[in-house]
Amino acid sequence: MAVNGELGVGVVGCGLIGKRRAREAAASAHSRLVAASDARPESASETVAEFGGRAVADWHDIVAAPDVDVVIVATPNGFLAEVALAALAAGKHVLLEKPMGRNVAEARAIADAAHAARRLVKVGFNHRYHPAIARAHERFALGEIGPLINLRVRYGHGGRPGYEKEWRGNFELAGGGELTDQGVHALDLVHWFAGLPTHLFAMTQTAVWPIAPLEDNGFALLRFDGARIASVHTTWTQWKNLFSLEIFGERGALIVEGLGGSYGVETLTVHERAMQGGAPRTHVEAFEGPDASWTLEWADFTAALLEGKPYHGGPRDGLAVMAMLRDLYASAQSLQAVQFNAGAGTLSLM
Ligand SMILES: NC(=O)c1ccc[n+]([C@@H]2O[C@H](COP(=O)([O-])OP(=O)(O)OC[C@H]3O[C@@H](n4cnc5c(N)ncnc54)[C@H](O)[C@@H]3O)[C@@H](O)[C@H]2O)c1
Structure with a gap:
């Protein structure tokens, strides 16, 4: 257990995101990095040289280590479930990078294991903590733009030469293409603002990168109770990086x-609809500086672990997105809209 209120953290997978997570674990007053492991031993060594702890050759030793309270799993998607399940079986809490495994079955297994072990699992939906997005949700929840009409999310980048040879271009290691990769963030935000859909429709393309059966573009339409609608376009052929989340309500827009x-300064623009017609009243908040x-997100999870506070990205949130993805891919394959299938208890938890 946490020593003097400080959680011991082990990181499995020390690539771009694993190192970023290790930095947060080391910098927090509530945790310290005690161990790191990577299939490339030099990545683990670099991580502990910078953030402390010991490099471990075999990740099973991190999962078994008595001084590890929380395991952060930041491997390619294909290994997320295996490591998370082993960590939960050993009684550790888990911060699992998104997506919650490669499919609903893996997500379900993780959720069940966390429930059985009475341990916390958090899926890495860091976008909920981006200040402009968090502020938009706060304003939305306060009713500032009135009842929701629809949402539009666009998210993309342009890959890089050889992208098809990276793990994201490999079905076994990735589980899905761009609709899965950046799409899980878009779908999580849609879920956060609009709830669970009733109907879904998707089309996918493999336009530029030779990664079939994976897609480099995914388009999704989701319909919710009350005829509310969300559209999502995620793309690896967006040659200039783009993130855009637009929320339209009866009295305004966020x-x-x-x-x-590379995605540009994070801004929140609030439009207050002119109820008598004419231009809306608009103001813009800019959130400059490094990505907070x-x-x-780490502060949210440590508060959950140490003080029992509620947190974003629990098993229900992770499963909801995986169930949406499953139905979106089914729709893309059949070219038919499908009814959302929460499945035999897919989303029932706890
Ligand atoms: N939250 C976000 O916004 C965000 C952004 C990017 C990536 N991710 C997620 O983070 C995870 C890692 O992505 P990344 O961009 O850091 O990839 P990456 O390729 O930079 O890092 C993956 C690391 O895992 C290591 N690895 C591979 N197989 C392993 C194994 N079996 N055991 C231990 N280590 C292994 C690799 O050597 C590499 O260092 C993915 O699940 C991805 O979806 C999340």
Whole structure:
């Protein structure tokens, strides 16, 4: 258990995101990095050299280590479930990178294991902590734009030469293409603002990158109770990085653009509808500076672990997105709209 209120953290998978998570674990007053492991031993060594702890050759030793309270899993998607399940079986809490495994079956197994072990699982939906997105949700929940009409999410980048040879271009390692990769964030936000859909329709393309059966573009339409609608376009052929989340209500709109860095300055534009006609009243909030979402997400999870507070990205949230993805891929294959299938208890938990 946590020593002096400080959680011991082990990281499995020390690539781009694993290192980012290790930095947060080391910087927090509530945790310290105690061990890191990677299929490339030099990645684990670099991580502990920078953030502390010991490099471990075999990730099973992280899962078994008595000084590890929380395992962060940031491997390619194909290994997420295996590592998370082993960690839960050993009594550890888990921060699992998104998506929650490659499919509903893996997500379900993780959710069940967490429930049985009475341990917390959090899926890495860091976008909920981006300040403009969090602020938009706060304003939306306060009723500032009135009842929801529809949402539009666009998210994409342009890959890079040889993208097809990376793990994201491999069905076994990725589980899905761009609709899965950046799409899970878009779908999680849709779920956060609109709830679970009743009907879904999708089309996919494999237009540029030779990664079939994976897609480099995914288009989704989701319909909710009350005839509310969301559209999502995720793309690896967006040659200039783009993030855009637009929420339209009866009395106004909330528009988030950018995520910082190569996605541009993160801004929230609020439009208040002119009820008598004419231009809306508009104001823009800019959130400059480094991406704070990783720090805020880690603080959310440590507060859940140490103080029992509620947190974003629990098993229900992860499963909801995986169930949406499953139905969207089924729709894309059949070219038919499908009814959302929460499945035999897919989403029933706890
Ligand atoms: N939350 C986000 O916004 C976000 C962004 C990017 C990636 N991700 C997720 O994070 C995870 C990692 O993505 P990444 O971009 O860091 O990839 P990456 O390729 O940079 O890192 C993956 C690391 O895992 C290591 N690895 C591979 N197989 C392993 C195994 N069996 N055991 C231990 N280590 C292994 C690799 O050597 C590599 O260092 C993925 O699940 C991805 O979907 C999340």
